[in-house]
Amino acid sequence: MKDKINVAVVGCGGFARGVHLPNMAGNKKYNLLAACDMIEEAAEEVKNKYCMGYATTEYQKVLSDPEVDLVVITTRHNLHAEQSVKAAQAKKHILCEKPMGMNYRECKKAAEAVRRNGVKYAIGYNRGLAPHIKKAGELLSNRKSPVIMYHRMANPVPADHWLLNEEIGGGRFIGEGCHIFDLLCAVIQSAPTLLYADGGIFTNPGVVKIPDTGSVIIGFEDGSVATLLLSSVGHPSIPKESTEIYCGDSAILIEDFQRMKIRGFSEEGDIVLNGVDKGHKIELDLLADAIIGDGEIPNGLEAALRAALLSFKSVESIRTHEVQKISKEECRI
Numbered sequence: 001m002k003d004k005i006n007v008a009v010v011g012c013g014g015f016a017r018g019v020h021l022p023n024m025a026g027n028k029k030y031n032l033l034a035a036c037d038m039i040e041e042a043a044e045e046v047k048n049k050y051c052m053g054y055a056t057t058e059y060q061k062v063l064s065d066p067e068v069d070l071v072v073i074t075t076r077h078n079l080h081a082e083q084s085v086k087a088a089q090a091k092k093h094i095l096c097e098k099p100m101g102m103n104y105r106e107c108k109k110a111a112e113a114v115r116r117n118g119v120k121y122a123i124g125y126n127r128g129l130a131p132h133i134k135k136a137g138e139l140l141s142n143r144k145s146p147v148i149m150y151h152r153m154a155n156p157v158p159a160d161h162w163l164l165n166e167e168i169g170g171g172r173f174i175g176e177g178c179h180i181f182d183l184l185c186a187v188i189q190s191a192p193t194l195l196y197a198d199g200g201i202f203t204n205p206g207v208v209k210i211p212d213t214g215s216v217i218i219g220f221e222d223g224s225v226a227t228l229l230l231s232s233v234g235h236p237s238i239p240k241e242s243t244e245i246y247c248g249d250s251a252i253l254i255e256d257f258q259r260m261k262i263r264g265f266s267e268e269g270d271i272v273l274n275g276v277d278k279g280h281k282i283e284l285d286l287l288a289d290a291i292i293g294d295g296e297i298p299n300g301l302e303a304a305l306r307a308a309l310l311s312f313k314s315v316e317s318i319r320t321h322e323v324q325k326i327s328k329e330e331c332r333i
């Protein structure tokens with residue numbers, strides 16, 4: 001493998017333009033080669049801004065291009081699984097933004113295509129790779145007792161936002177909550193065994209048809225317990241995310257991936273980063289290393305499937321008011 005990865009970005013919308021494109025442009029391991037969007041002007045604009053080789057509205061064109069090594073899928077959620085299957089069949093490595101798919105069947109299909117075709121696959125669960133979250137995982141790695149932790153993701157989302165549309169976005173739990181299920185598993189490092197969720201449609205039940213707000217309690221094999229509070233209502237002035245972790249005589253508090261308080265470990269203190277760091281850059285860097293060096297992807301297939309499964313079961317639990325069991329078998333590809 002060469003030392004520069006040729007990239008085709010598929011879906012030149014807000015997230016690709018705001019995050020992955022500038023981050024890849026600033027990373028020597030990537031060469032931005034092709035911009036693909038169903039809207040011609042969007043692809044052209046991105047191509048021109050980053051001096052890319054070409055713009056296209058045809059996904060098949062980038063898949064047939066032998067120069068393309070990696071397909072970055074930043075389209076809306078209903079397209080992710082199908083586009084991943086096609087990329088894998090074309091023997092392209094894949095960075096697919098979350099979620100992996102809209103339901104368990106779609107996710108399994110994408111995962112199986114990746115396995116069968118022997119390509120690298122990373123899902124955009126960057127938060128588990130955020131510096132403060134990685135640090136928390138390291139501090140807890142030799143723990144002797146269970147962890148109790150809580151993560152809040154709360155910010156108002158308009159009821160007509162596509163994320164809350166069941167067919168296109170999959171709703172808040174499937175479309176965004178999966179991020180946090182991955183983060184909780186990354187810190188706790190034990191298998192989730194069950195969950196219970198309560199919540200509902202707190203924005204506008206006349207418009208939204210899938211739960212957008214609620215709390216999920218997850219039990220883990222080692223006795224640890226994690227809670228996600230996910231809210232689509234609230235006030236934009238409140239920091240969107242916050243994490244609290246307690247274990248034995250120690251505690252870790254993280255505010256919005258920027259401020260971290262560490263207490264009760266041999267290393268104690270406060271760490272404040274210059275800005276919010278949700279792990280987007282490190283995710284790209286680790287992915288590049290895995291492709292170039294033929295190594296493991298840190299947030300690879302089974303982690304992707306596990307977080308997706310927790311998101312589907314959360315919606316199911318809110319709808320049925322029943323505890324959902326999670327088996328290791330379901331998380332395996």
Ligand SMILES: NC(=O)c1ccc[n+]([C@@H]2O[C@H](COP(=O)([O-])OP(=O)(O)OC[C@H]3O[C@@H](n4cnc5c(N)ncnc54)[C@H](O)[C@@H]3O)[C@@H](O)[C@H]2O)c1
Nearest residue numbers: 011012013014015016036037038039074075076097098124
């Ligand atoms: N990891 C994170 O922190 C994070 C944050 C925000 C968004 N995201 C993810 O990024 C992805 C994109 O979100 P967004 O807010 O940029 O959405 P968006 O609607 O702004 O962008 C989607 C783009 O895909 C294009 N598109 C639609 N169908 C297409 C097709 N068939 N072929 C090619 N292009 C097509 C659209 O024209 C649009 O330009 C989503 O998966 C979202 O969850 C991730």
